[in-house]
Amino acid sequence: MTSATISLLEELVGFDTTSSRSNLALVSRVADRLDSLGARVRLSYDDTRAKANILASFGPQVSGGVVLSGHTDVVPVADQAWSSDPFRLTERDGRLHGRGTADMKGFVAACLSAATGFARTDLARPIHIALSYDEEVGCLGVPRLLDDLLAHEQKPEVAIIGEPTGMRIGDRHRGFLGFRTRFEGRAAHSSDPGAGASAIYPAADFVGFLKTIGHRTGAGADGTTINVGRIEGGTAINIVPSLCEVLWEFRPVTAIDAAEIEALARAYLARAVPDDIRLSILRDIHVPPLSAGSEQAALAVATALGGITPPLPMPFGTEAGFFQAAGIPAVVCGPGSIAQAHQPDEWIARAELEATDAFLARLTGWASREAT
Structure with a gap:
């Protein structure tokens, strides 16, 4: 599956979704792909309608299941010295370079790749892919995304936010x-x-x-x-x-x-x-902060799927606190290193994407009727 994930990552990196720009070209491409797989796809826009969130749901419309949360925007490349085009995926020594590879289009690509399996599986519990706009400038899109999710789908059991942690589980961070x-x-x-x-x-x-x-x-x-x-x-x-x-x-x-x-x-x-x-x-x-102690359901699911324990505090903020505030237990667990985020020559290792593909394949099994 990793070759499909890398192909999708190449496509995603090719969209310049710096927060100051529209993300609609990427949104259109991703929404079309998910719609073609049979997902229930919803878009929610900012006030200018120049940016949109994507919510794609697979499986039955029942409570429970999992939200896989990511963001589509990236930070600027201005005043950074890159060795290659930041908006063209370039592989060197097993490292895939490009703006957003670690933060966090690598995780998004893995979710889009896994969506084929979600669509082909008889799911007992829903799997939602939730992709927001403007995370990098203050998590501006996720409140509307959550409103859309809770208005049109049953409340999920857990949320997994795929920010770069090297697939280690983060159970708390500051606001x-x-x-x-x-x-x-x-x-x-x-x-x-x-x-x-x-x-x-x-x-x-x-x-x-x-x-x-x-x-x-x-x-x-x-x-x-x-x-x-x-x-x-x-x-x-x-x-x-x-x-x-x-x-x-x-x-x-x-x-x-x-x-x-x-x-x-x-x-x-x-x-x-x-x-x-x-x-x-x-x-x-x-x-909002992500507070430890009330996230046992999310921690149990992420651990069962292969997230690395023991859970640790994250030094950076994420959208996880919004899910927790909405009553959806959340953890942070995704591929890549935060040390690469926002850096010139940003990269993610092939091995990290392989681990994420395996994590999401186990999620498919966890949500299937055969596993219940």
Whole structure:
């Protein structure tokens, strides 16, 4: 089956689905393939209708079964030095190079290859392939995909998110909340600063506050972290700045951590920002954490299919927390290495795709009537 998976991976890599671009050409090709196999195929679009999710379901419309979750978008290749065309699959020494091979078109290709087996098997439990748009810029597509799934299919038993883990099972990861905090003051000539209201000073004070709570929270996959990613403000050295914007994020271990950190930041801003500064706070990214302890069903299924144990915390966020929040136990388990994700000359090994093909073949057997 691996040769079919590699052929499909070559086709998928050939679509430039960088998040800033439409993914509809890939969606059309994949949807046609899955439809031809007899899947129940549904598309859900973003507001511009330039991007779409794919939900393809095989087997009976009953509760239980598995969701195989992936995303179609990739990160940019700009300013990266590639040894070959990033949108053309190139094999060197058993490594398949191309943008998205590890993150995560390798897993998507394996699912599309396995779909032939799903279609030919008398399934007792459904298997859903769920492919989202805009994961790389904040998991923007998956909420609509989940709404579509729960509105038109019975709730699945488990979800397996195929982000690159080397086929090791990940049972927890931090969330990701991103904020755009804007300070608006009043411009003035720098010879008379009192005539204006600097937006940079309260913004700088806020950055200092974030640093202090960041030092308290910890670090690593099992600790909440805080980061200020960008500060932008001012127009010239001799003008009191009327505008400053701070882009910052934190990665909570639990939903309680998320609520506490956000409350701390909002309380500081409410008491510390001067009255002559207008403040706006936009939370534009919200990826929920995947919490361990309630995912035994998903862990059991992934282990039975050949996922490597013991389960470990993931250092990166995924769409798994959205499935968990929707009441669908989820784990992360997919081919490739996260160390290759977003890198120039990104690659996935043939052996990883072979392991994924075997994993999905066992899934077909698990879902079949003969296995029940």
